Amino acid sequence: MPDPAAPNLRQVLHALGPSLLRPLTTLPERPVPVSGLLIFEPRAPLPRVRDAILLAVGVGTTEAQATDLLAAAADAGHSCLVLKSFGEPVTELVAAAHRFGVVLLAADESVAWHHLAAMLTSALAAAARTASTPGTGDLFALANAIAAMVGGATVIEDPHRRILAYSTLPGQRIDEGRRQGILGLQVPDGPGYDEQYRALAQVSRIRRFPAVSGGLPRLGVAVRAGGEHLGSVWVVDAGNCLDSAAEQALADVTDIVSLHLLAARTAVDAARRQRVDLLRRLLADPDSVTEVAPRLGLEPNRPVAVAAFTVATGDTEDVLAAHAATRLADLVSLHCEAHYGRHGCALIEGTVYALLPSGPTPNAHRDLIADIARRAHTALRVPVLAALGSQVHGLRAIASSRADADLVLHALADRPGDPQPCQVATLEEVWAGAALSALARILATHEALPRALGPAVRSHDLEHGTAYASTILAYLNANSDITTASQRLSVHPNTVRYRLAQAEQIFGFDLANPDERLVLWLRLRLGDHLG
Known part of the structure; x- marks a missing residue:
């Protein structure tokens, strides 16, 4: 039975x-x-x-x-x-x-x-314990039920401190911190709050917290499912009168809150996954705009730009890098939705792409992606690159904006020296590096070009222990000045002259020819991208 x-x-x-x-x-x-x-x-x-x-x-x-x-x-x-x-x-x-x-x-x-x-x-x-509780998904009714059971004004939050629901029972006091949180549906920033959330994350039981910044004391409990953090519940203890029975009542409803948060999150995840699929389709096939744009809530002819974000690691196949990229996608989605609505973002081959409809000022997009990149670097503790593609006149031209954003990312990644913690740029800011990245793609696809240019020089150096590539590049970078090149290489000028003469004889190019100098410099400068 x-x-x-x-x-x-x-x-x-x-x-x-x-x-x-x-x-x-x-x-x-x-x-x-x-x-x-x-x-x-x-x-x-x-x-x-x-x-x-x-x-x-x-x-x-x-x-x-x-x-x-x-x-x-x-x-x-x-x-x-x-x-x-x-x-x-x-x-x-x-x-x-x-x-x-x-x-x-x-x-x-x-x-x-x-x-x-x-x-x-x-x-x-x-x-198994929901028979006497509000219907699944009705978080506001659940907040009111908890407030009645425990005896204080209640809020239910997600892991990002966004307020999902709050109680509205008459006669229960709230403080300014909660009032500001309800107005913005986000817990205010502050060191006192940060400390409380850190303490709450370390335990599975009910915690009591003193008042912060002239507010009221609270009871708090983290909500988890199978070890995964789903959010938290906070109850105001206005008169310091919530006793052990109130703590037990709050503990008793934690599983119920977990169920409701699971339902709420899976509904949000399903909608977000659908938006990701739609955005992937739009980026891959701009001709699908007629079908996709209404489902994303976008106007096909409204100006739009593509933002691109990536984690600056040496190995994109690394498990930690992949995990960081997934978390980066969540952060970008969270902030873009807060500013522009639920247009979604997509993680494609390690790069996070987001659609940014025309903003109130020309620099609004630039400021937003810079803020997202800084926050992502702080949260993930890895270098983050952020690029803004050119604004185009409608979704049918979105491929152009995405291509611009990709070029900017390549230019940022190719900057010499150690990667900076957070790099943000538009195409106008890194046009020279972006142009080189575009040229590298073109040259890399034309294998019929003479192999004596660049790659063959590097291969000869590796095989014979010579330094022709670095010498030629230093000479060309010094505007064909032998003295400057020798100083940069820490060798005698005659050594530079000898190496250049030998290189011309071995590889068959003519450094007196300006066209050959230009192409040779490009092949050596972009050697890492040309294999």
Whole structure:
């Protein structure tokens, strides 16, 4: 007999939202109870846990193992099976699931299994306790319920200190800090607040905090799901009268808040993922503007610019660099949405692109990306490059603005010396370096050009231990002045003359020819980009 108090599958799916799990089979009209979560281990027998959700990690939809696992799950009493399809056909597997009476769910392929397991575990724990609470997703009603239970004005925040909901019960005092936070839906900056959030992040229990800047004391608790920080709840203790019973009441609703924040976040994540996909499509195919622009809430003919951000690391394939790029995308999206609405941003091959509609002043975009870059560097503690493409007259010309932004990023990355913590520029500010980056791309695609120019000189130096490339480059950088070049190389002028003469003989170019000098300088100057 199913446990009537157990959460059911519809509750769990509603809490997690359609972006994480979607049914492949039709959900039964009757409630499908869910008792817990299991992860498939091919080397161990399947546990007999009635009404469990089984995560089919590593099992493909077209494999015979998938059908066998469905049969085993049904025999073990499991209520549903979760797998990832990766675009594979599921028709036969869906038919098998109907035969065995097991609900088949597809997980979002981009979500890691351990992350999905943590989300499901938290949703199951909280869903079992929601019978007497407001409907999932109604955060303002939940804030009022907490304020009534605990006895103080309440706010619910996300991990970025944005206020998601606040209570409105009459007679409960608030202070100026909370008033300012509600007006801007953002907790004000201040060292006192920073210290409180650091302290709250280190514990899992209720914490008491003294008044900050003439405000009122508070109770605070961090909200987590499977170890992941989802936000926090703060209750004003106006008269220092909230006792241990109030603390217990706040602790009792933490799982409920976790469920609501999961639901709110998955809804936001689904919408954001859709905007990312739309922006990717627009950047790749500007002809799609007629279909994409209305869905992004953009006017096709409104002036727009593309901003580009990247983490300045030597290895873009590094795991830490990839993680930093993902966090950078979140930060850029957060700040751009605050200024221009939910147009979204997209992380494409390590670069974060964002659309910036025409601003109130010519420098508004430049100031914004500089502020974002500084904040990102402070938060991520890695060098950050930010570039602003030229403003174009409509979305159909967006490819031009993106190309400009890419050139600026290349120019910033190619600057000599150690990378600066935070570099920001427009095309007008780095036009010379951007032009060289564009020329490097052109030269790199023309393999038919004489190999004696640049790359062959470097190869000869590597093979024979000579220094022709550095000597030629120093000579050309010194405007063909032998004395200056010798000083920069710390060698005798006659050594420079000898090396240049030998190079002309070996490689067959003529330094007296201005065209050959120009192209040779470009090939040597851009050698790292030409392979």
